[in-house]
Amino acid sequence: AQTVTQSQPEMSVQEAETVTLSCTYDTSENNYYLFWYKQPPSRQMILVIRQEAYKQQNATENRFSVNFQKAAKSFSLKISDSQLGDTAMYFCAFKANAGGTSYGKLTFGQGTILTVHP
Amino acid sequence: ETGVTQSPTHLIKTRGQQVTLRCSSQSGHNTVSWYQQALGQGPQFIFQYYREEENGRGNFPPRFSGLQFPNYSSELNVNALELDDSALYLCASSLSGGDQPQHFGDGTRLSIL
Numbered sequence: 596a597q598t599v600t601q602s603q604p605e606m607s608v609q610e611a612e613t614v615t616l617s618c619t620y621d622t623s624e625n626n627y628y629l630f631w632y633k634q635p636p637s638r639q640m641i642l643v644i645r646q647e648a649y650k651q652q653n654a655t656e657n658r659f660s661v662n663f664q665k666a667a668k669s670f671s672l673k674i675s676d677s678q679l680g681d682t683a684m685y686f687c688a689f690k691a692n693a694g695g696t697s698y699g700k701l702t703f704g705q706g707t708i709l710t711v712h713p
Numbered sequence: 714e715t716g717v718t719q720s721p722t723h724l725i726k727t728r729g730q731q732v733t734l735r736c737s738s739q740s741g742h743n744t745v746s747w748y749q750q751a752l753g754q755g756p757q758f759i760f761q762y763y764r765e766e767e768n769g770r771g772n773f774p775p776r777f778s779g780l781q782f783p784n785y786s787s788e789l790n791v792n793a794l795e796l797d798d799s800a801l802y803l804c805a806s807s808l809s810g811g812d813q814p815q816h817f818g819d820g821t822r823l824s825i826l
Contacts, residue, residue, distance in 0.1 A: 616718065629814060640756070640817035647812070686755050687818060692812070699807070701746070701767055703755030708783075 597622040597689050601704035608677045609712050615662075616672045616707050618687030626692040629663065629670045630701070635683040643685070646670065648692075677711045684708050717806050718820035725824045726794050733766045734789040738806030744768075745787040746815060747779060750801040762787055763809060791823075799825045
């Protein structure tokens with residue numbers, strides 16, 4: 596079974612600054628995917644960024660980037676130039692690669708509430 | 714492209730009742746997953762449907778059941794409701810394949826009195 600741990604229940608940052616959210620996971624799988632999802636008060640879970648475990652290069656999506664350390668089973672999210680609209684709950688999630696099948700359970704961490712202050 | 718839609722938005726039930734939640738998958742997506750999210754927690758996987766068959770289940774009792782229809786829309790049914798079933802229920806759709814990301818709906822808030 597996989598577990599995902601987010602050790603920061605809450606974080607805050609000033610607008611335009613940079614913040615890093617932490618995530619660690621435990622798995623015996625060698626081939627898997629990691630995700631960061633954002634859930635604003637509107638409730639919809641929005642995909643922010645994803646990383647394939649077999650890729651050494653860290654994923655980047657505009658202001659969002661990850662630091663993926665496979666040996667340490669660490670997957671942190673860096674948000675640069677923070678904006679007020681980044682205020683949300685952020686979840687780290689794990690999915691084992693099911694290969695050709697469609698089974699793909701997401702295992703989520705407990706979440707980190709990020710508040711961006713003006 | 715139409716995203717994932719869920720209905721109803723909010724529902725209030727009493728203990729012992731039964732409830733059906735509905736989900737329309739994003740256009741072209743053939744796989745639907747259901748999650749339960751308690752207040753302040755991360756979502757917990759309930760089960761997944763692919764081509765109308767259950768294709769994986771989390772640690773939930775049999776009173777949680779589901780269906781997927783030929784148009785890939787899905788229902789989550791919960792019988793004998795308990796107070797602990799109060800939660801946000803999220804539906805996510807995706808294409809088949811392990812590398813396909815799941816796209817979520819806005820959820821149904823279920824409150825049990």
